[in-house]
Amino acid sequence: MGNYLLRRILGAIPLVVGVATLIFFVLNLAPGDPAAMYSNPNLPVAVIEQLRRNLGLDQPIYIRYFKWLGSFFTGHFGYSFAQGRPVLDILLEALPATLILAFWALIVVFVLGVAIGIYQAVRQYSVADGVLSVSSLFFYSMPSFWLGLMLMLLFSLKWHEWGLPFALPATGMTGVDYDYLSFGHKLLDRAAHLVLPVTTLSLVLAAGIARYTRGQMLEVIRQDYIRTARAKGLPERTVILKHALRNSMIPVITLFGLYLPLLFSGAVFVEVIFSWPGMGRVIVDAILQRDYPVVMATSFLFALMTVFGNLIADVLYAVADPRIRYD
Amino acid sequence: MGSPLLEVTELRTYFRTDGGLARAVDGVSFHVHQGEVLGIVGESGSGKSVTSLSIMRLIPRPPGEIVAGSSIRLKGEELVDAPEKRMREIRGNDVAMIFQEPMTSLNPVFPVGEQIAETVRLHRRVGKEAARARAIELLGLVGLPDPEERVDTYPHELSGGQRQRVMIAMALSCEPDLLIADEPTTALDVTIQAQILELLAELRRRLGMAIVLITHDLGVVAEVCDRVVVMYAGQVREQGPVEAIFRDPRDPYTQGLLASIPRLGRRMELLTVIPGTVPNPVRWPGGCRFHTRCPHAWELCRREAPPLFRAGTGDVVAQASGAGTSAPTHDVRCWLETHPERRASP
Numbered sequence: 001m002g003n004y005l006l007r008r009i010l011g012a013i014p015l016v017v018g019v020a021t022l023i024f025f026v027l028n029l030a031p032g033d034p035a036a037m038y039s040n041p042n043l044p045v046a047v048i049e050q051l052r053r054n055l056g057l058d059q060p061i062y063i064r065y066f067k068w069l070g071s072f073f074t075g076h077f078g079y080s081f082a083q084g085r086p087v088l089d090i091l092l093e094a095l096p097a098t099l100i101l102a103f104w105a106l107i108v109v110f111v112l113g114v115a116i117g118i119y120q121a122v123r124q125y126s127v128a129d130g131v132l133s134v135s136s137l138f139f140y141s142m143p144s145f146w147l148g149l150m151l152m153l154l155f156s157l158k159w160h161e162w163g164l165p166f167a168l169p170a171t172g173m174t175g176v177d178y179d180y181l182s183f184g185h186k187l188l189d190r191a192a193h194l195v196l197p198v199t200t201l202s203l204v205l206a207a208g209i210a211r212y213t214r215g216q217m218l219e220v221i222r223q224d225y226i227r228t229a230r231a232k233g234l235p236e237r238t239v240i241l242k243h244a245l246r247n248s249m250i251p252v253i254t255l256f257g258l259y260l261p262l263l264f265s266g267a268v269f270v271e272v273i274f275s276w277p278g279m280g281r282v283i284v285d286a287i288l289q290r291d292y293p294v295v296m297a298t299s300f301l302f303a304l305m306t307v308f309g310n311l312i313a314d315v316l317y318a319v320a321d322p323r324i325r326y327d
Numbered sequence: 328m329g330s331p332l333l334e335v336t337e338l339r340t341y342f343r344t345d346g347g348l349a350r351a352v353d354g355v356s357f358h359v360h361q362g363e364v365l366g367i368v369g370e371s372g373s374g375k376s377v378t379s380l381s382i383m384r385l386i387p388r389p390p391g392e393i394v395a396g397s398s399i400r401l402k403g404e405e406l407v408d409a410p411e412k413r414m415r416e417i418r419g420n421d422v423a424m425i426f427q428e429p430m431t432s433l434n435p436v437f438p439v440g441e442q443i444a445e446t447v448r449l450h451r452r453v454g455k456e457a458a459r460a461r462a463i464e465l466l467g468l469v470g471l472p473d474p475e476e477r478v479d480t481y482p483h484e485l486s487g488g489q490r491q492r493v494m495i496a497m498a499l500s501c502e503p504d505l506l507i508a509d510e511p512t513t514a515l516d517v518t519i520q521a522q523i524l525e526l527l528a529e530l531r532r533r534l535g536m537a538i539v540l541i542t543h544d545l546g547v548v549a550e551v552c553d554r555v556v557v558m559y560a561g562q563v564r565e566q567g568p569v570e571a572i573f574r575d576p577r578d579p580y581t582q583g584l585l586a587s588i589p590r591l592g593r594r595m596e597l598l599t600v601i602p603g604t605v606p607n608p609v610r611w612p613g614g615c616r617f618h619t620r621c622p623h624a625w626e627l628c629r630r631e632a633p634p635l636f637r638a639g640t641g642d643v644v645a646q647a648s649g650a651g652t653s654a655p656t657h658d659v660r661c662w663l664e665t666h667p668e669r670r671a672s673p
């Protein structure tokens with residue numbers, strides 16, 4: 001197993017370098033001069049040239065490319081054009097907020113999605129199954145930014161307007177009075193701020209998982225070995241939650257890895273809607289400001305997430321299914 | 328012989344299908360004595376599997392249902408309306424079952440030993456270690472080499488014959504009184520078939536359990552069964568001791584089945600097969616259900632369904648009788664029993 005992991009990680013290195021190269025050239029060959037962004041067009045040419053030199057834009061593209069690759073080893077991904085400080089510092093500031101959001105969303109997606117899927121499969125064709133099928137299709141086909149706005153409108157603004165208790169906060173990670181709260185209330189405040197963004201981020205994906213789990217479960221339930229399990233005298237609970245679940249989770253579990261990058265890119269939208277101080281803000285700002293080093297680093301982070309997610313998917317698959325061999 | 332271990336009386340199991348009500352099993356009665364091997368034979372679709380799943384109460388519901396008025400008694404206890412909780416105690420413990428497809432009947436994600444031990448732990452209050460030891464013992468009993476090592480292997484690491492041995496070990500784990508084997512060798516190649524049948528016969532001698540052996544191979548019946556029930560279109564056509572059925576098959580359907588056994592030394596092309604196929608269970612033919620394929624069929628067969636007759640006497644068998652009698656009977660569902668003169672003219 002350790003051997004297999006090591007081989008997979010080593011195998012991923014060329015892929016990661018390739019992706020880094022692609023990101024660099026696509027962005028740097030795109031039209032638009034970052035230097036122009038940071039200068040008044042009325043400035044003398046010499047000043048603009050000086051600025052280009054300061055940003056390192058005067059050098060030939062291959063030198064910049066190798067410098068960029070080199071910056072992976074120095075570890076700070078270069079300097080931000082807009083803020084003048086190491087890109088790594090900017091990322092490290094924003095990453096925790098995004099990770100918190102993505103982590104809770106991941107948990108909700110899989111726990112909720114799998115639970116609903118199992119329930120639907122066990123009660124196939126019941127009213128509950130029908131209602132859940134229609135609602136998951138509804139959420140599945142809904143754009144998440146629209147869902148976010150609707151949730152915000154309903155549970156935050158209108159809720160408040162109607163004078164109902166516990167209106168949910170719609171912006172930020174913490175309330176304005178956060179610093180003055182007791183420890184317990186701080187936790188509560190943070191949890192309350194998580195509800196709407198996490199719901200927005202996870203409902204769409206959970207709907208997909210529910211549909212997939214239901215399908216897998218229905219497929220597994222009619223297998224011969226499920227009949228064998230019943231013929232042993234096992235209670236239906238054990239038949240479903242042990243014998244059927246373990247088998248139907250094999251394909252679902254791989255989605256766990258594949259959903260990582262999805263959650264991250266989904267988080268970008270959600271963060272912007274809910275003013276969540278994470279990577280989403282950083283990316284949007286960087287793009288608007290043509291802050292190439294930051295854009296490149298964040299794009300690279302996404303690529304890394306995808307590669308990592310795929311690796312996790314393969315490992316989980318191998319762990320879940322004894323028929324898969326590591327060699 | 329005393330009262331039978333299993334007594335099935337007027338069993339009817341119907342399925343609601345898109346085409347209508349499928350009367351897959353439609354008034355089947357038979358019994359099994361302690362330690363006896365009963366063969367159930369019949370073509371594909373005659374209702375053998377549905378009968379055995381009904382005994383286990385494993386008919387999927389919906390669409391299936393055991394119709395009121397049916398009776399399945401195990402050691403005198405009625406199973407048709409037994410609570411599900413009681414059925415779970417019986418399954419795997421008093422009655423165990425093995426299936427046709429050893430390749431798909433074991434759960435692919437658990438080691439075989441664990442699947443056996445699970446049954447042991449469920450019905451016997453023993454710990455993990457004891458259950459595992461029992462699993463190893465059982466794997467040895469069914470003739471799997473190196474049981475200490477095989478106990479931790481996954482089903483995909485075993486051959487078809489070995490998997491069927493594991494299924495048998497699992498079925499035997501709680502020493503059931505009755506083992507239902509639904510075509511246990513059909514999916515295996517011929518030499519392995521013989522080994523598995525030999526194993527079943529030996530285990531029955533050693534453990535004294537009764538076996539219901541479902542097959543469409545009368546050759547298998549001749550080898551291992553004491554009595555045989557011939558099924559067609561959800562009904563019993565003929566039943567009796569194996570030697571009586573083979574010496575004097577009275578029903579044209581049984582005769583047809585016997586004629587289609589390939590025998591060593593005989594040219595294969597001489598094999599007779601009953602013409603036509605089993606009709607649709609939604610629309611069984613009126614009168615005798617076999618009349619559409621029977622070489623002897625006449626007016627009466629098309630008009631009226633024959634009852635079960637005691638062979639050679641013309642007496643109608645009262646349903647549910649015969650179970651307690653000491654000598655096994657030979658019964659036939661065919662009008663030829665009361666019209667023997669028609670036998671000569673096919």
Ligand SMILES: Nc1ncnc2c1ncn2[C@@H]1O[C@H](COP(=O)(O)OP(=O)(O)OP(=O)(O)O)[C@@H](O)[C@H]1O
Pocket residue numbers: 342343344349351369370371372373374375376377378387390391543608
């Ligand atoms: N779940 C079900 N839904 C609808 N019809 C069913 C169902 N299960 C069985 N049947 C019907 O019951 C009839 C008898 O099937 P059964 O499986 O008992 O035949 P069999 O004698 O075991 O045949 P084989 O030798 O092929 O195993 C068939 O016509 C089948 O279509």
Ligand SMILES: [Mg+2]
Pocket residue numbers: 375376377509
């Ligand atoms: Mg069958």
